[in-house]
Amino acid sequence: MSIVQRVGHAGAPSRPAGPGGRALAALFSREFALTIPALVLLGFAMGYPLATIVERSVTDFPGGSGAFLDNYKWFFEEELNRVVLLRTFRTAAIVTLACLLIAYPYACAMTVVGWRMRLVMQAAVVAPLLVGTMTRNYSWVILLQDKGPINDALGAVGLGPLHMIGSLSGVIIGLVQISLPFIILPLYASLREIDGRLMGAARSLGATPAQAFTRVYLPLSLPGVVAGSLVVFVVTLGSFITPALLGSPQQSLLPQLIAQQVNQLLAWGRGSAMGVILLLVTLLLIWVGSRASRGSAALSGGGRR
Amino acid sequence: MKISLWKRDVRWPAIAGAALASVALAACGSSDDAGDGGSATGRRGGKVTIATYGGKTEEVMKAVYFTPEFTDRTGIAVSFDAPLDYAKLQTQAESGNIQWDMTSGDPYMAIAQCGTVFSRIRSDPSMFKEKYRDIVGDCVLPRDAGSFIKAYNSERFADDPPSSWADFFDVERYPGKRAIPSFYYNGIIEGALLADGVSPEDLYPLDLDRAFAKMDTIRDDILVYNTLAQSIQQLVSGDVAMGIYTDSAAWQAADAGATIEPIWDEAFIYINLWTVTEGTPDRAAVEEVIDYVLDPELQTAAAEMWPVSPALKDARQPRYPDEQFKKYSLAVPEHEEVAIPFDQQWYADNHEELNQRFTAWISG
Numbered sequence: 001m002s003i004v005q006r007v008g009h010a011g012a013p014s015r016p017a018g019p020g021g022r023a024l025a026a027l028f029s030r031e032f033a034l035t036i037p038a039l040v041l042l043g044f045a046m047g048y049p050l051a052t053i054v055e056r057s058v059t060d061f062p063g064g065s066g067a068f069l070d071n072y073k074w075f076f077e078e079e080l081n082r083v084v085l086l087r088t089f090r091t092a093a094i095v096t097l098a099c100l101l102i103a104y105p106y107a108c109a110m111t112v113v114g115w116r117m118r119l120v121m122q123a124a125v126v127a128p129l130l131v132g133t134m135t136r137n138y139s140w141v142i143l144l145q146d147k148g149p150i151n152d153a154l155g156a157v158g159l160g161p162l163h164m165i166g167s168l169s170g171v172i173i174g175l176v177q178i179s180l181p182f183i184i185l186p187l188y189a190s191l192r193e194i195d196g197r198l199m200g201a202a203r204s205l206g207a208t209p210a211q212a213f214t215r216v217y218l219p220l221s222l223p224g225v226v227a228g229s230l231v232v233f234v235v236t237l238g239s240f241i242t243p244a245l246l247g248s249p250q251q252s253l254l255p256q257l258i259a260q261q262v263n264q265l266l267a268w269g270r271g272s273a274m275g276v277i278l279l280l281v282t283l284l285l286i287w288v289g290s291r292a293s294r295g296s297a298a299l300s301g302g303g304r305r
Numbered sequence: 306m307k308i309s310l311w312k313r314d315v316r317w318p319a320i321a322g323a324a325l326a327s328v329a330l331a332a333c334g335s336s337d338d339a340g341d342g343g344s345a346t347g348r349r350g351g352k353v354t355i356a357t358y359g360g361k362t363e364e365v366m367k368a369v370y371f372t373p374e375f376t377d378r379t380g381i382a383v384s385f386d387a388p389l390d391y392a393k394l395q396t397q398a399e400s401g402n403i404q405w406d407m408t409s410g411d412p413y414m415a416i417a418q419c420g421t422v423f424s425r426i427r428s429d430p431s432m433f434k435e436k437y438r439d440i441v442g443d444c445v446l447p448r449d450a451g452s453f454i455k456a457y458n459s460e461r462f463a464d465d466p467p468s469s470w471a472d473f474f475d476v477e478r479y480p481g482k483r484a485i486p487s488f489y490y491n492g493i494i495e496g497a498l499l500a501d502g503v504s505p506e507d508l509y510p511l512d513l514d515r516a517f518a519k520m521d522t523i524r525d526d527i528l529v530y531n532t533l534a535q536s537i538q539q540l541v542s543g544d545v546a547m548g549i550y551t552d553s554a555a556w557q558a559a560d561a562g563a564t565i566e567p568i569w570d571e572a573f574i575y576i577n578l579w580t581v582t583e584g585t586p587d588r589a590a591v592e593e594v595i596d597y598v599l600d601p602e603l604q605t606a607a608a609e610m611w612p613v614s615p616a617l618k619d620a621r622q623p624r625y626p627d628e629q630f631k632k633y634s635l636a637v638p639e640h641e642e643v644a645i646p647f648d649q650q651w652y653a654d655n656h657e658e659l660n661q662r663f664t665a666w667i668s669g
Contacts, residue, residue: 062657080665146542166528166535249487249529252668260664262392264488265657266418 050279053272060269071273081257081274088254089281091168092236095175099183099232100225102176107187107224111194125184128177137245140174141165144246171247175236182235183228190224230289237282254278350380351590356394356405359387360533361553361611362577366409369607370598379597381590391422398422398583406585407594408578409448411490412440413652415580419444424583426595434618436641437576440649446579446595447616449604452635452644453492453575455568456540456555457547470500470571473547474523481546482528484539489663490652491549492573493520495645499571509648513659517666529667533557540565552612556633567633572644574635577613608636 057071075081110121128136143150144164151161164170194217202212240255247253254274261271357363363385371383389410397403398421415423423444430441437447457467458481467479473496476483485493495508497519503512528545530536533554539545540558550558555567579598581591604615608623612634615623622638625631635641652659 078661078665080661080669083669145538146544166531244531249531249664250527250668252664257664260660263390265660266391266395266422267657268392 053275056268057272057276058269060267060272062265062267062270066269071269072277074270075273075277084252084254084257085277085281087251088237088278091172091175091253092233095172095179095236096183096229096233098172098176099179100229103180103183103187103228104221104225107184107191110184110188111191125181129181133178133241136178137174137242140170140177140242140246144170144173165246166248168247168251171243171251171253174242174246175239178239178242179232179235182231186228186231187221187224190227191221194220226289226292230286233285234282237278349589349593350382351587351593352382352384353406353587353590353594354384354386354404355407355409356386356389357409358389362409363387365607365611368610369603375597379593381593383594391418394582395422401584403582403585405582406587406591408580408582410578410580412445412576412578412647412649413490413656415444415578416442416649416653417656420583422583424581424585426579426581432599432618433616436574436646437616439646440576444580445576445649446599448577448579448598449607449613449616450574450576450635450646451613452552452572452640453486453549454552454555454572454633455496455547456550456558456565457568458540458543458545458564459566460543460564461546466566467547468568468570470496474500474519476523476526479546481526482544482548483523483526484528484530484536484545484548484550486536486549487529487531487667489659490575490647492647493549494659494663495573495647496549496571505571505645508645509651511651511655513662517662520666524666527667537561537563552633552635556612556630559629559633569640570643572635572640574641574644574646576616576646576649608634612636614641 058068061070106121106125110118113121142148145151146161146163146165148165150164155161162169164173198216198220199212202216203209207215238255239253240259243251243253243256244259247256249256255278258271258274258278261267261274355366357366366385376382386405389405389408391410391414394405394408395418397405419425419442425443426446428441428446430438433441433447437450441447455467455470455473457479459466461481462479465478467473467475472479473483485491494511494513494516497516498508498512499505501515501519503515528539528548530539530548533551536548536550536554537558540548540550540555540563541561543564552567552572555565559565579595581595585591599617601615601617601620604617604620605623607613608615608620609626612630614634614636623634623636625634631637635644
């Protein structure tokens with residue numbers, strides 16, 4: 001296993017070290033040619049719609065006419081939009097944190113168990129992805145409802161019925177379950193690469209198990225933590241179906257407000273502006289996150305060496 | 306070898322099919338020649354797709370209006386799609402690539418987007434009941450009417466049943482959750498003004514500041530529901546004390562065992578429509594469908610399946626299948642008399658502001 005990994009590492013192309021000349025050379029390399037199908041697809045499937053959205057956000061105004069940035073001005077002037085934007089980020093942060101708390105020990109366990117058990121654990125992570133999104137969401141509707149099995153079980157042990165469906169807690173439970181594979185898999189990939197002997201070395205130098213974990217294992221795992229968390233965070237920010245089915249209009253998230261603008265009011269410009277704002281804030285967070293992850297990798301001495 | 310066998314197998318049915326088709330064509334031609342009371346164009350056929358919000362609307366349309374007999378007689382194949390989505394509809398109308406020839410949506414949208422998304426239809430307002438005449442417009446053809454009624458938990462308030470909008474807003478005398486739909490178009494804004502002392506004739510234009518101030522007094526007791534199923538479940542489980550429901554949702558909940566009573570006084574009437582999409586390719590087929598659906602008998606038949614009130618003035622009183630159904634049907638004259646139609650023109654002119662304020666009120 002570790003031999004395979006090392007061979008893999010040695011064979012991987014080294015990262016271009018910055019200067020423009022080498023980046024340009026890489027542009028014409030054969031590796032780049034391999035990415036052309038993906039780039040073309042992205043250009044059509046993402047670039048074009050995105051350009052249309054940006055264009056509409058500055059050209060399409062309710063009532064017909066308006067100044068260049070009117071839709072953006074409207075967004076920040078309406079208190080509702082600001083409240084919902086904050087709620088959306090808060091919800092995404094809670095979901096990410098909850099996912100991390102569940103995923104970390106799970107991914108950790110995956111690195112130490114035998115291969116049979118690992119296969120079972122891996123299958124358990126991936127299996128929900130094979131069930132359609134709607135099926136999973138409706139399953140949660142059934143499980144979480146006031147007279148559903150979860151409340152029945154709580155009632156059996158003497159706990160009062162919890163109102164979960166139609167509340168933010170229901171949305172969070174649903175989103176955590178749906179997002180888990182997106183954090184467990186990158187986290188596992190990252191934890192797998194941590195050399196277990198480092199912990200032994202720390203112990204032999206007098207560290208307690210807790211110290212060995214917090215000073216050696218945890219810093220080495222941070223790149224995986226950041227990568228997985230970012231994916232969950234971004235997926236949650238844009239989720240529409242789960243909040244619509246498990247939540248309540250009283251706890252709307254931004255994607256629901258966007259859908260309302262477009263579907264019920266035909267205000268494409270405003271809906272587009274909201275989408276662009278969500279995208280920009282998300283990109284900003286990814287940028288901050290990736291910098292933080294690079295910083296932590298540097299802190300831990302490169303992470304992989 | 307295999308291929309030639311396949312060819313031989315397929316040739317005979319093909320010839321038989323062609324022969325049958327020519328016989329059928331000849332038959333049609335001769336029936337036209339005979340001139341058996343058919344229209345000038347005869348059985349010209351066509352394809353019309355109608356988009357609705359789905360569910361019972363589609364079911365009733367299939368059962369009452371667009372039976373196989375309709376297609377046999379007119380040659381027009383009617384298909385359905387759901388759910389209706391205005392963004393999709395607008396995209397279709399703008400691009401000219403129309404999948405939904407007709408829709409059954411909301412009057413305010415048909416008025417607001419008349420001539421852009423929706424196509425003008427010739428109509429004669431005098432065909433319709435006086436109460437629904439105001440709404441008949443260039444693009445708006447009423448089919449039947451439903452209403453938003455108040456319904457309350459009859460077990461909880463057995464001794465002192467609520468009867469008015471003032472009671473709906475009185476959470477001290479009638480404590481408990483008030484369920485309302487997530488969409489602003491449900492009567493709570495009008496109800497707040499009525500509870501605050503505005504008379505029904507002076508409702509429109511709505512004084513939104515006054516209405517929302519009154520609504521704020523019960524904001525903590527509001528429970529918003531998203532779907533019909535959710536609203537029925539809340540009623541059946543007894544989670545809510547009172548709520549605003551479509552008459553049909555309340556009827557379904559009562560049927561499912563909810564102990565509720567309707568309040569008809571000052572219910573709000575909405576109209577179900579036929580609308581035509583601007584630029585629909587087979588206009589003639591659509592016109593034929595419209596001529597056909599404006600039939601008092603068909604409207605009454607629909608009102609016997611589903612608690613709606615026919616829009617045409619010549620429609621007879623429906624025969625109600627049972628007492629429960631009658632209790633929730635707007636078609637009952639005593640119900641229709643005390644119910645108030647929404648001012649759809651006002652909604653068309655103000656729906657953006659209204660949507661923003663209502664959404665802020667429920668989810669801010």
